[in-house]
Amino acid sequence: MNIGIDKIGFHTPHLYVDMNKLAVARDVEPEKFTIGIGQEKMALAPKTQDAVTLAANAAQLILDENDKEKIDLVIFGTESGIDHSKSAAVYIHRLLGINPYARSIELKQACYGATAGIQMAKGHIALNPESKVLVLGADIARYGLNTSGESTQGAGAVALVISKNPKLLVLEEESAYLTDDIMDFWRPVYSDTAFVDGKFSNEQYISFFNKVWEKYKEKTNLALKDFSAICFHLPYTKMGLKALRTILEEGTEEEQTRLKKHYQTSTLYNRIVGNIYTGSLYLSLLSLLEQNDDLKAGSRIGLYSYGSGAVGEFFSGNLQPDYKEYLYTDEHLEMFDRRKEVSVEEYEAIFIDTLPSDGSDVVLNHTDDPAAIYLAGIEDNKRIYRSGK
Structure with missing residues (x-):
């Protein structure tokens, strides 16, 4: 049975910071950000967007009524969870109106969570061929103002429907994976920003x-x-390119040229969004699928997933006939075009204006947020989500 990615959607907040301007404000040469790490824009989440709303907006774009009826498992990979007990997937289940007879769970292993979800989904579909699984990867990357990791922040979500006979990518059976207990990146439960040993990571x-x-x-x-x-x-x-370069000598000059060309295509979306942790690999895949002009049906795509702490996995898939017909390229490009640049001063104000952590109620002004699904406030320690404007 062929199992793989049937649909893929993406959402990012409507605000972003220009990395050239952030560099100037931090007294850093702009090329260090735009060339050294390869970032042009950094997505910024307002208080009305969190991991739940980002994921819900990404999924809402791609799901039809048939999907909602056949999905019987929702897997949410995130390291930006909003509750130590209740799964973020349960909120998604309600917001999207998915079949009530479904399992909904949240997975955590740094940036590897969505990949773990996909591998679990493959097993579920193998046992339940008529089912579909919704896998989500959504995060808001926060390191803090004026920190070494500030330039690698971002926000966004990727939603994937996993099914038999997928229209986009059939995932091959074999994969290779590795676990080692290391401290290259972590975020203790008492901190709302991450800690990272950049060179070691x-x-x-x-x-x-x-x-x-x-x-x-x-x-x-x-x-x-x-x-x-x-x-x-x-x-x-630039991180993926550093890894790719370590194996390029295994190929001919023609093969090296092909892989480097497609690598650059796969980074186009990430360059203007930033780091989205669990969804980052799949944003790269989405960029490749939507922006390439020469990949044909049957092309094998390799996928390298890494989650600090650490778990890594390499797996692969084969492109399906007419895959471009089933993408949401126009909608994604329109979303990018609608985004609004904020100044560094505005970014700093938004960054420190966080939700209350003392149990206080709050009503949020969502009029400037164009997203269909948003956080309306907190009442009695419960997040209130709304859908529709």
Whole structure:
């Protein structure tokens, strides 16, 4: 049975910061941000958007009534959860009107959560072929103002429908994965910003990639020549390129050129959004699918997922006939075009204007937020979500 990605949608907040202007404000050469890490814009979430609303907006774009009836499992990968007990997936289930006879759960392992969800979804569909699974990856990356990680912040969500006979990408059976207990990035429960050992994390990202790539080749007998493109988890767009360069010598000059070209295409969306943690790899895949002009049906796409702490996985899929007909390219590009730039001063004010943490009630002004689904406020320690303007 062919199982894979049937639909994919994306949502990001309507606000962004220009990285050139952020660099100037931080007394940094702009090229350090735009070339050194490869980022042009950084998405910024207002108080009316959190991981739940971002994911709900991404999913609402792609789900039809048939999907909502057949989905019997909702898996939400996030490290920006809003509750230590209640799954964010349960909120999504209600907001989207999904079949009530469904399981809804939340997964956590840094940026790897959505990939874990996809692998679980494959097993579920294998046992329940008429079902569909909604997998979500949504996060708001926060390191703090004037920190070393500030330039790799971002916000957004990716929603994927996993089913049999998918219209976009059939996921191949074999994958290679690795776990090691390391402290390269973490966020204790008492902190609303993350801690990161940047140099160590970069080293581990590449080390994990090399190990799972070798294990994948061993398990499949495939080689670099068998891949039309490889997509990476992108905390910033230069990170994946550093990893890709470590294996390029395994291919011919023509193969290297092809992979580097498609790599650049896969980074276009991430460059103007920033780091979205669990959804980052799939935003890269979406960018590749929507913006490439030469990938054909049958093309094998490699996927490298990395979640600090750490878990890494390399797996692959094959593009399906007429896949471009089933993408939401126009809607995604229109969303990017509607975004509004804020000044560095406005960004700083929005960043520190957070929701109350003392149990206070709050009513939020959502009139400036164009998203269909938003956070309206907090009442009796309960988040109040609204749909429709």
